[in-house]
Amino acid sequence: MTAPARNLLPALGPRLDGTTALITGGTDGVGAALALQLRDRGAHVIVIGRSAEKARALIDRSDAASSSGSLTARTVDFSLMRSVEQAVDALADDIDRIDILVQGVGVFLSHVEHTAEGVELDFAVSYLARFVLLERAATRGLIGPGTRLLSLAATSPTTPGFARVEFDDLDAVTARTGFRGHAAAQTANDLLVAAASARYGVAAMGYGPGNVRTGILRAQPWWFRTLVGLFPKREPQAVAEQLVSLLTDASWSSETAGWAGRRGRFEIAPFIADERRQRDLVAASEELHRRALAAPIPAPGSTQF
Template sequence: MSKRVLITGGNSGIGLCTAEQLAARGAEVILACRDQAKGQAALARIKHNSPDARVRVVSLDLADLNRVRGVAGQLNDELDGLDVLINNAGVVPRRQQFTADGFEMQFGVNYLAPVLLTHLLLPLLQQRPGARVVHVASVAHWLGRINPGTWRGRRPYLMLDAYGQSKLANILFSDVLAQRLAAQDITSNALHPGGVDTPIFRYTPELLMKAIRPTLTTPENAARLPVSLALDDRYNGVTGGYFDAKGPAARSPRARNKASGEKLYRESVKLLGINPL
């Protein structure tokens, strides 16, 4: 039976290429996107390349927790199960911005909203044997540290520090989820897709881009890893991992700190007003 996969931010960059490759392999794909025009364009591109693809778009704005709750409720009403959730969407604003709930944008969108979405979609994941949760993190987690004093805003706003914290938090949450869902036949793994030539670099000075562009891979190549983690049999039962294109990847000491992960998780569910697993 083909797999049903929901991917956040599946309308551009790595997310779109991941969705294309999932559909090409016969998966049913749900694109959860903030920009519905881009979502429909992505759907059309996928259908053009894979005419028999089963793909749909749902509206999801991770910068508004009420809208996260709304789409999760809609999906729970409409679907009979979900095989894979890929938490892919992310933002890297150049200047400090805030979510509708008053969180610093990178912490809120890249980390906190996916925690809520994952919890709310668990009833669907529990309906499918061997369900998987995949978190798109980054080697930039080495730059991060968990600092609750920055969750509602930072002075000064340091873009890469904020990004590093959100990606570190992704890995810590993936590990907590893996541990707490182990008995439910649901796996959780995180990944670093590699340095990818995507719009994330749009604010990088041109001279610097000329230097680093030869080291970057394409979104198409980067998408192979999340697709593999989502569908390949070799990841059956594999949980709590952090991978790059070469296999298991090195984590920073902070990303290996289980006590820090548990503390972050407890504080996160309290912020979200949900029960811990």
């Protein structure tokens, strides 16, 4: 995909007046904390989530504070790729560009479940919806060389053995469920970030927040939540503050964005740097996207996420 012609990446600073930011998974946790901080710096922030109740609560918090920025919210079913496309089309009717795009939507499932479009649910929400959003946003001219893309995933300097999954065999990709599906989604997000600059023209950064106090584990069994609870957790506010620092770094470019975590920036993991794996992922993603759109239209009320 050829990225649309855009102005060069702006040299952002502490203030973000006139900047449009889009945050997926932005009605709760890190996304909500980041939305409020970007709004406080003057940005026009649009958050997308699945819960209308949480969206209203976030808007109420924003409206109660004095700020030169603004915050609006939209609800989208990230399990359905046609819903993601429709959401981007609606955005394109209202805004001209996205300066900051933060992809944070995701789930963590241990059970087997598929979407109404036939895609494994964890992979659909945690990865494929992000791919489809980027594809549609590029097609509609919303993103390009003037966009800073920040993708939240289990990003780290090394790729653990259980996450070293390949995407050259679509049957293998579609067979991964539960923890294997979640691991595949995290690896896919990093591979997509690695390919994003060439594919979309954006300045892309992958970010691994580590163990954060959010609701991501709500679908896990009690013993797993208890085990994870033994480890120190970061607060969403602290993560958001680090993300703001990264997003407003004037040195960002398509060549320097890269990779970061709670301890700062690091070099790309060799497993993720492999361009053949990146191409395999894109090919698999395009086919899964095509299959999802070809599936029968789900009945009203069948929203999963």
